[in-house]
Every structure is written in structure tokens, then in C-alpha cells.
Amino acid sequence: MRIDNNKARFLKKYEERLKKVLIVGFISGIIICFLLGSLINRIRIGGLEKKYKEQITTLEDKNEQLSGELKSGSTQKGENQNSEILSSKEEGWALVLINESSPLDTEYRPELAEAVEGKFVDARIMPELSEMLEDAVGDGMQMYICSAYRDYESQWEVFNTTMVDWINQGKSPLEAYEETKKSVAVPGTSEHASGLALDIVSTKYGELDDKQAETEEARWLAENCWKYGFILRYPPEKSAITGIVFEPWHYRYVGKEAAKEIKEKDLTLEEYLSRQ
Numbered sequence: 001m002r003i004d005n006n007k008a009r010f011l012k013k014y015e016e017r018l019k020k021v022l023i024v025g026f027i028s029g030i031i032i033c034f035l036l037g038s039l040i041n042r043i044r045i046g047g048l049e050k051k052y053k054e055q056i057t058t059l060e061d062k063n064e065q066l067s068g069e070l071k072s073g074s075t076q077k078g079e080n081q082n083s084e085i086l087s088s089k090e091e092g093w094a095l096v097l098i099n100e101s102s103p104l105d106t107e108y109r110p111e112l113a114e115a116v117e118g119k120f121v122d123a124r125i126m127p128e129l130s131e132m133l134e135d136a137v138g139d140g141m142q143m144y145i146c147s148a149y150r151d152y153e154s155q156w157e158v159f160n161t162t163m164v165d166w167i168n169q170g171k172s173p174l175e176a177y178e179e180t181k182k183s184v185a186v187p188g189t190s191e192h193a194s195g196l197a198l199d200i201v202s203t204k205y206g207e208l209d210d211k212q213a214e215t216e217e218a219r220w221l222a223e224n225c226w227k228y229g230f231i232l233r234y235p236p237e238k239s240a241i242t243g244i245v246f247e248p249w250h251y252r253y254v255g256k257e258a259a260k261e262i263k264e265k266d267l268t269l270e271e272y273l274s275r276q
């Protein structure tokens with residue numbers, strides 16, 4: 001009986017000790033797991049942060065290089081030749097070339113006229129633009145000018161918004177920058193800053209994609225715009241020359257004479273100017 005009691009006491013003690021060991025073990029397990037988890041997470045985040053910082057640095061370097069190029073580009077060409085030609089009263093202002101290798105002075109501001117509510121263009125193109133829009137309406141076209149003059153700052157806004165969209169879709173900042181560049185002109189290289197370019201779409205189809213070209217309105221414009229001094233600036237199969245993908249909505253004023261030759265000979269503005 002006494003032996004049994006001792007045995008029972010011993011077993012109880014043993015059981016309690018075992019319980020303690022198990023509880024302590026369990027708690028330390030949780031703590032160790034937690035510490036280990038946060039350590040792994042910290043290493044992972046550290047890695048991601050490093051990668052992100054590297055990409056941002058590359059991006060900043062690229063931007064700096066780009067703005068350097070823009071600055072030196074504009075001074076090398078004789079103190080912003082583009083804006084000088086554009087502001088000149090003489091002939092030739094409508095033929096100014098604005099692209100990545102021929103950027104426009106960021107300070108340039110044309111004399112504006114309101115084409116439609118809230119959309120402005122260089123006042124000098126208003127007579128032909130109004131005529132074109134009126135004739136289009138006369139032929140039953142339903143068009144909408146979705147963009148016209150955009151200053152340097154607005155171009156940055158468009159560029160940044162598009163870039164953020166790409167980042168939200170999972171692209172890295174650097175990839176987003178490259179993707180954006182394909183469809184949005186890098187600020188300083190957009191024709192919209194000259195006031196000579198317009199984005200015109202069909203009111204029945206507002207998307208800025210290749211299907212826009214199939215609308216009645218885009219067809220009408222492609223066929224008739226030259227009569228009013230406009231050209232389809234970024235035609236299909238000419239991206240290698242213009243540096244911009246096919247944009248069936250982007251029209252640029254170049255004057256009637258040039259527009260006629262460009263249309264007849266199926267040229268881009270780059271090709272036309274290199275022939276002069």
C-alpha cells in the first residue's frame with residue numbers, strides 16, 4: 001500500500017514535470033519559429049529592397065542621362081533650333097521635326113487657340129483644322145478630339161500615369177519605363193507640346209488601339225487629312241523610322257504642300273525632311 005502510494009506520487013510528479021517540459025518546449029518552439037520566420041522575411045525583404053533600390057538607381061541614372069541628352073541636344077543644335085523655327089513667322093514652322101533625337105525646347109509655348117472646348121492648338125492651324133472638322137461632320141463623321149496641345153508638365157503626368165499602370169501590372173520600375181516609352185513620348189519629345197498635333201478618335205470607339213483604324217472616322221481622316229495640311233504621323237510599318245508604334249489617331253499639321261507629297265509618296269515626316 002505504501003509502495004503503491006510512493007509509486008503514485010512519483011508518477012504524478014513525473015507527469016507534472018513532463019507537462020512542464022512539453023509546455024516550455026511548445027512555447028519555445030513557437031518563439032523559435034517566429035524568430036526564424038521574421039529573420040527569413042527580413043532577409044527576403046532586404047533582398048527585394050536591394051533589388052528595388054538598384055532598379056530605381058538605374059532608372060534615375062537613365063532619366064538623368066536622358067535630360068542631359070535633351071539639354072545637350074537642344075544646345076548643340078544651335079540654341080533650341082526647334083522652338084526658333086516654330087516661333088518664326090517665316091515659312092517652314094509647320095515642318096519642324098520633333099522626335100526622340102530632335103526634342104523640343106521644354107520652355108516652348110505656342111500661341112494657342114481653342115479648337116474645341118478645353119482643347120487647344122497652335123492658333124496658326126485653326127483655319128485648316130476647323131475646315132477639316134466641318135467637312136468631316138458634313139460627311140456624317142462623328143469625331144472627338146481627345147488630346148491636343150499638352151505642355152511639358154502635362155506630358156510628364158501622362159508618362160508617369162502610364163508608368164504607374166505598368167508597375168501595378170507587376171512590372172519593375174525599369175520595365176515599366178521601357179514599356180511606357182513605346183506608347184507615350186518621353187517628355188520633351190512629344191509633338192503635342194508644339195500645338196501642331198491632335199489625337200482624334202471616333203465617338204463610337206474611344207479606345208486608343210489598332211482597332212481605331214477600322215472606324216469610319218479614322219478611315220475618313222487617313223483619306224482626306226492631307227487636303228487640309230495634316231498627316232497621319234505614325235503609320236503602320238513605319239515604327240522603325242518614327243520610333244513610335246502605329247497610332248491611327250495621331251494627326252500632325254505640316255502644311256498643305258508637304259502633306260500632299262507625304263500622302264502621295266507614302267512617306268513619314270522624317271523621310272520627307274531627309275529628302276529636302
Ligand SMILES: [Zn+2]
Nearest residue numbers: 197198199250
Ligand atoms: Zn498623339
